[in-house]
Amino acid sequence: MKFDAVELRLMPAKSDDRRRNDPDRTKADILDVATQEFAANGLAGGRVDAIADRTRTSKRMIYYYFGSKKGLYLAVLERSYRQIRTLEADLELAHLPADEALRVLISTTFDHDEAHPEFVRLVSIENIHSAAHMRRSDVIRDLNVSIIETIAQIIDRGVTEGIFRRHPDAIDVHMMISAFCFFRVSNRHTFGTIFRRDLSAPDLKSRHRGMIADAVLSYLMSAERG
Amino acid sequence: MKFDAVELRLMPAKSDDRRRNDPDRTKADILDVATQEFAANGLAGGRVDAIADRTRTSKRMIYYYFGSKKGLYLAVLERSYRQIRTLEADLELAHLPADEALRVLISTTFDHDEAHPEFVRLVSIENIHSAAHMRRSDVIRDLNVSIIETIAQIIDRGVTEGIFRRHPDAIDVHMMISAFCFFRVSNRHTFGTIFRRDLSAPDLKSRHRGMIADAVLSYLMSAERG
DNA sequence: GTCTATAAAAGGATAGAC
DNA sequence: GTCTATCCTTTTATAGAC
Numbered sequence: 001m002k003f004d005a006v007e008l009r010l011m012p013a014k015s016d017d018r019r020r021n022d023p024d025r026t027k028a029d030i031l032d033v034a035t036q037e038f039a040a041n042g043l044a045g046g047r048v049d050a051i052a053d054r055t056r057t058s059k060r061m062i063y064y065y066f067g068s069k070k071g072l073y074l075a076v077l078e079r080s081y082r083q084i085r086t087l088e089a090d091l092e093l094a095h096l097p098a099d100e101a102l103r104v105l106i107s108t109t110f111d112h113d114e115a116h117p118e119f120v121r122l123v124s125i126e127n128i129h130s131a132a133h134m135r136r137s138d139v140i141r142d143l144n145v146s147i148i149e150t151i152a153q154i155i156d157r158g159v160t161e162g163i164f165r166r167h168p169d170a171i172d173v174h175m176m177i178s179a180f181c182f183f184r185v186s187n188r189h190t191f192g193t194i195f196r197r198d199l200s201a202p203d204l205k206s207r208h209r210g211m212i213a214d215a216v217l218s219y220l221m222s223a224e225r226g
Numbered sequence: 227m228k229f230d231a232v233e234l235r236l237m238p239a240k241s242d243d244r245r246r247n248d249p250d251r252t253k254a255d256i257l258d259v260a261t262q263e264f265a266a267n268g269l270a271g272g273r274v275d276a277i278a279d280r281t282r283t284s285k286r287m288i289y290y291y292f293g294s295k296k297g298l299y300l301a302v303l304e305r306s307y308r309q310i311r312t313l314e315a316d317l318e319l320a321h322l323p324a325d326e327a328l329r330v331l332i333s334t335t336f337d338h339d340e341a342h343p344e345f346v347r348l349v350s351i352e353n354i355h356s357a358a359h360m361r362r363s364d365v366i367r368d369l370n371v372s373i374i375e376t377i378a379q380i381i382d383r384g385v386t387e388g389i390f391r392r393h394p395d396a397i398d399v400h401m402m403i404s405a406f407c408f409f410r411v412s413n414r415h416t417f418g419t420i421f422r423r424d425l426s427a428p429d430l431k432s433r434h435r436g437m438i439a440d441a442v443l444s445y446l447m448s449a450e451r452g
Numbered sequence: 453g454t455c456t457a458t459a460a461a462a463g464g465a466t467a468g469a470c
Numbered sequence: 471g472t473c474t475a476t477c478c479t480t481t482t483a484t485a486g487a488c
Contacts, residue, residue: 021471042354044271048464058473063465123416124350128268131415145420171421172437176406182413183405189357190349191404194371195397211398215445222444247453274482284455289483 026057027065034062035076039118042125043073070133077126078139080119087112088147098158099217105150106177106213113181114205120185148174155220164220173216180212252283253291260288261302265344268351269299296359303352304365306345313338314373324384325443331376332403332439339407340431346411374400381446390446399442406438 033054038046048069052059066072091108093101113120126134134140151170158164183191188199198204259280264272274295278285292298317334319327339346352360360366377396384390409417414425424430 023471026471042268042270044268045354047462049462057471059464060466060473061471064471069464121354123413124354127413127415128271128347128350128354131419134416135419141419143420148421168437171423172434174421175409175417175434176437176441178413178417179406179409180402183401183409186412187349187353187404187408189353190360191401193357193361193367194369195374195400197397208398208401211394211402214448215402215441218444218448219441222440222448249453252453273480275480283453285482286455286484287453290453295482 023065026061029056030062030065030072031076031079034072035080035118035122038073038076038125039121043070043129046073048072074133074137077122077133078137080116080122081140081143084112084116084119085143085145088150089144091147091150093150093154098154098161098163099221101154102151102158102217102220103213105147105154106181106216107209109177110181110209110212113185117185117188120182123182124186158220165223166220168220173220176216176219177212180208180215184208249291252287255282256288256291256298257302257305260298261306261344261348264299264302264351265347269296269355272299274298300359300363303348303359304363306342306348307366307369310338310342310345311369311371314376315370317373317376319376319380324380324387324389325447327380328377328384328443328446329439331373331380332407332442333435335403336407336435336438339411343411343414346408349408350412384446391449392446394446399446402442402445403438406434406441410434 030051033051034046037051037054041047046069048059048062051072052062055062062072066075087108091105093104096104148170151174155164155167155170155173159167184199191197192199256277259277260272263277263280267273272295274285274288277298278288281288288298292301313334317331319330322330374396377400381390381393381396381399385393410425417423418425
């Protein structure tokens with residue numbers, strides 16, 4: 001009799017229940033799955049049912065926490081942007097020579113897009129929607145974009161040191177870098193199909209990482225129109 | 227009596243009926259509207275009803291001619307690709323100096339993407355679907371991509387003439403050019419929102435057109451790793 | 453080849469118990 | 471906070487007359 005009672009108390013039922021009732025954990029779980037679903041199929045193509053099925057929780061909870069499909073999509077988008085902005089803000093490049101600093105920054109952007117194709121896809125999807133959701137999101141619109149400040153300082157420094165002969169707009173330079181890194185991932189499938197080339201292959205990856213850095217640097221180092 | 231008969235023959239009723247029953251005209255009409263609809267809302271987001279409503283014909287005819295929503299989408303995609311390939315194939319650059327030829331080619335790509343945002347959007351959408359439809363389409367996969375041959379010849383010529391000091395892969399150069407031109411249009415909305423900049427403004431357009439050309443040329447003209 | 457009406461299915465959202 | 475069952479709108483697709 002005593003023995004039976006002890007065994008009952010040792011069962012892990014209660015601890016499991018607490019875990020299941022943790023709101024932050026539930027929300028994060030939903031966001032993880034939703035990120036994959038929307039990145040894979042778009043906003044219209046993504047299925048709330050499919051998300052619920054792959055979650056520890058139910059569809060009801062998605063509506064409970066996020067209100068609607070679009071509310072969930074926006075939460076996914078906000079979280080993804082917060083992550084890349086944090087990464088950019090953590091760069092410490094002030095102690096490096098201008099050209100070295102720029103190479104590190106380009107590699108960081110390049111590697112981020114390579115490592116996070118789901119972010120690249122979400123941004124593509126949001127552009128299909130003309131950035132309508134992002135525009136309404138204070139969170140995203142007001143995320144500090146320190147990368148422009150970083151690039152501006154590098155360009156200034158390079159010009160002062162005499163390494164760079166051009167002095168272009170920092171946002172333009174950021175766009176040039178972003179375009180190349182982003183396109184490689186965003187257009188991987190159509191470009192790869194048409195030109196019969198696997199853009200995810202490791203040798204192409206390292207060649208392209210060097211290529212974009214060389215292109216940006218030779219642009220900055222060359223004389224106007226040459 | 228004679229007079230009346232002549233007047234009857236001149237009435238345009240019959241000719242109108244023929245026009246309405248012209249299959250090619252009907253198909254082209256459907257494709258025009260479908261291109262706009264899919265480019266605006268994606269494959270899942272695009273509505274067959276919405277297409278039918280903006281067409282001279284009915285929904286029944288869309289299924290009659292194209293079989294399914296996906297069949298229509300694929301037809302739209304095939305037609306868009308055929309158009310840009312035709313444009314590229316018409317370029318006559320052999321008589322120009324290598325650097326001039328490259329500038330013309332870059333401007334052509336740049337202006338094409340600017341003038342055809344619906345094409346850019348369709349390609350973005352097809353990438354969200356991992357190019358699944360394009361892959362199955364013999365028409366698109368086998369469209370001759372003469373642009374690579376064109377770029378390869380320009381690079382060879384530039385190196386022979388001593389203008390270029392690098393000799394990169396032609397597909398890589400094409401990717402570098404495409405990436406910049408494409409990104410400016412495909413990511414116009416998110417990039418514009420975040421950096422508070424209107425990428426469709428005329429002054430930015432011409433500045434960027436020159437910038438991408440300068441970047442590619444200074445890359446080709448610079449020494450390895452410099 | 454073309455139209456109207458309708459079937460059939462999918463998918464977003466919610467009711468109500470616990 | 472969480473679950474099951476279900477409503478109801480939207481949307482793809484087709485039947486059948488002309």
